[in-house]
Amino acid sequence: MMLSEETSAVRPPKQTRFNGAKLVWMLKGSPLTVTGAVIIVLMLLMMIFSPWLATHDPNAIDLTARLLPPSAAHWFGTDEVGRDLFSRVLVGSQQSILAGLVVVAIAGMMGSLLGCLSGVLGGRADAIIMRIMDIMLSIPSLVLTIGTGSRSRAEFV
Secondary structure: OOOOOOOOOOOOOOOOOOOHHHHHHHHHOOHHHHHHHHHHHHHHHHHHOHHHHOOOOOOOOOHHHOOOOOOOOOOOOEOOOOOEHHHHHHHHHHHHHHHHHHHHHHHHHHHHHHHHHHHHHOHHHHHHHHHHHHHHHHOOHHHHHHHHHHHHHHHHO
16 A cells, blocks of 8 residues: 655754854844843943952941042042942942842742642642732732832831
């Protein structure tokens, strides 16, 4: 018994190497993407090299140098107690970026855990997890922040 149609051999897709020229060509069309990427890379480099870039101790108090304008000695000037603002910005950016990375890691782990639980358990557990997530997404985060902040502020006053 013969088949009337011949089957052709299926070839695996051709694997291509990374092409840097193609990436540059794609990024030429979106200057905002390039600008954002440059800003992020500069912030990360400043975070990594902040111990060497800081010109002064960020917590050193010098009352003789209070409220100085930007100069060669203090690039961003000084604050009310004479601390160098450039050094403080570097240290603050390091802590802010690190805090953001920790929050993203925790949120990713929690989301993965809830997704796995929902997929494995299914049924009623899936519906409950889905409803809890719907409730969390329906509350605007700004309103939640304002409400939580005003409540905690009233407790401390």
